Amino acid sequence: MDQNIERPTLIFFRRWAKRLITGLSVAGVVGAVLPAFGTVNVSVSHQKRVLDARVMAARAAIQAADPGNAPPGVHKPARVAQWFNWPNWNNWNNWVNWGNWGNWFNR
Amino acid sequence: MALQSIIRWFGGRLIDATSGNAPAFNRQDFEPAVSTRLLILQPTPFCNINCDYCYLPDRALAVRMDIATLRTAACRLRDDNLLPPELTVVWHAGEPLAMPRIWYEEAFDVLDEVLGSLCRVTHSIQTNATLIDDSWCRLFLRYQVRIGVSIDGTADLHDAHRRTRHGKGTHASVMQGMAVLRSHGISFHAIAVVTPATFAAVEEFADFFEANPVSELGCNVEEIEGGHSESSLNGHEASHGEFLERLLERSRRPGSQLRVRELGNALNLIARPLPTVAWRGRRWPFNSQVLPFQMVNVAHDGRWCTFSPELLGQRGSSPDQFVFGNVHDAGYLQGAQSGAFRRAWDEIIRGTDMCEQECAHFPYCGGGAPVNKFYENSSLASSETMYCRSVLKRPFNVVLAQLERDRQNVLAAA
Numbered sequence: 001m002d003q004n005i006e007r008p009t010l011i012f013f014r015r016w017a018k019r020l021i022t023g024l025s026v027a028g029v030v031g032a033v034l035p036a037f038g039t040v041n042v043s044v045s046h047q048k049r050v051l052d053a054r055v056m057a058a059r060a061a062i063q064a065a066d067p068g069n070a071p072p073g074v075h076k077p078a079r080v081a082q083w084f085n086w087p088n089w090n091n092w093n094n095w096v097n098w099g100n101w102g103n104w105f106n107r
Numbered sequence: 108m109a110l111q112s113i114i115r116w117f118g119g120r121l122i123d124a125t126s127g128n129a130p131a132f133n134r135q136d137f138e139p140a141v142s143t144r145l146l147i148l149q150p151t152p153f154c155n156i157n158c159d160y161c162y163l164p165d166r167a168l169a170v171r172m173d174i175a176t177l178r179t180a181a182c183r184l185r186d187d188n189l190l191p192p193e194l195t196v197v198w199h200a201g202e203p204l205a206m207p208r209i210w211y212e213e214a215f216d217v218l219d220e221v222l223g224s225l226c227r228v229t230h231s232i233q234t235n236a237t238l239i240d241d242s243w244c245r246l247f248l249r250y251q252v253r254i255g256v257s258i259d260g261t262a263d264l265h266d267a268h269r270r271t272r273h274g275k276g277t278h279a280s281v282m283q284g285m286a287v288l289r290s291h292g293i294s295f296h297a298i299a300v301v302t303p304a305t306f307a308a309v310e311e312f313a314d315f316f317e318a319n320p321v322s323e324l325g326c327n328v329e330e331i332e333g334g335h336s337e338s339s340l341n342g343h344e345a346s347h348g349e350f351l352e353r354l355l356e357r358s359r360r361p362g363s364q365l366r367v368r369e370l371g372n373a374l375n376l377i378a379r380p381l382p383t384v385a386w387r388g389r390r391w392p393f394n395s396q397v398l399p400f401q402m403v404n405v406a407h408d409g410r411w412c413t414f415s416p417e418l419l420g421q422r423g424s425s426p427d428q429f430v431f432g433n434v435h436d437a438g439y440l441q442g443a444q445s446g447a448f449r450r451a452w453d454e455i456i457r458g459t460d461m462c463e464q465e466c467a468h469f470p471y472c473g474g475g476a477p478v479n480k481f482y483e484n485s486s487l488a489s490s491e492t493m494y495c496r497s498v499l500k501r502p503f504n505v506v507l508a509q510l511e512r513d514r515q516n517v518l519a520a521a
Contacts, residue, residue, distance in 0.1 A: 044464065044465055044466070044467060047467035048467040048469075050467075051467045051468070055377055055471070057511075058377050058507055058510040058511060059377060059378060059379070061510065061513075062377070062378045062510070
């Protein structure tokens, strides 16, 4: 009688133990293999797309507000400069030409 | 630290064994053509003060570059046809003003003699300002030298780290030097090393630079480099972000004198795309630290390197791991065929590739800073560092978020 009771219980636990081991193994393999197929890169790609979209939108707003982009004869206030209170914010040329050479100093 | 050294040593041996795969440098591979826009000269490693976060290993060594070495360094640049239309010469490492004034007069004249007819040369000096007097100012004005002063803000913040060898604070001397510069009408930028103490005192820090305006304020974090193996920023990066947000807010106030370099750079990066550089069919956003010969760094004795300037004078797996030659022996381009150069170039390319694959900010950066990769990740062939999070990503994100908040208003106004 005892044996009849124990046997189905053992079978039940063995079956679930096997399932658990199989499941963990599959999860381990998937976890190990998928990144090599680009799962991680897909995540970075998504981050890049999101960031690029944000930057493009901000860039468009800057260009729209940049008096340099105004049609001839139309005056637009330098709103970008106003945002940052930097009359000389538009120092791209200086920057590329090492106007910010102090970048190379650390202390 | 010991473990890092062991990893670095084994890394160096492994690279030695595989250096046959490192790419040979060929200037024809680059578009636009390779040229040197920044010549960084280290006239002496000696510094008259002893900041506790300094990474320079030989700052107690009172040796000097001789004029013959300087002349050779300039001639090599000319002979290798690396000169751009405009060349900035930066006098750096140790304290540049620890050299005699008369030495600079001769040095500036020699550079003008060798390079003056081929390109426009401008001189820049980053100084702790403790030695500045009227005579120095006359020299700066005569040669139109651009000046940067290293000061951390208020006396409390500054004197906590920037001290003499006897442990005395240097803030009063720096303020005196700045006053002398101003009395001669010489404008200058400032560089401050910011720490958690600065983050906690952001209002006082901003007030200081409002009261003592400079053309631009660079806020450097304490980097892990050379013998300086820990940074106070560890565990405080969120506070650094809040600090930048507050500085942005302060700089936007009407009439504010604050011009924060990191925020300005971020705005520039958002406003326009970086120029790109092509190399063997690949194209990278321009980053002067990962491209050969954009910067050439020459030590007092003629040893030189390129890429990150801070690599010169550092000790990797060997004392000369990042020395690619000596101007007394051969030209720069010949040095680019050395094993040391090829190993570094190979690792830097791989590091740049990793940045491209792993980082959303790559189009706005182009591959980070090799020297920080080396010291933080134990390899040039690596990607993200605390440095790039702090100097590029965080300011970029802060400025972008501000633009997004403002965007609707601006578009409505336009």
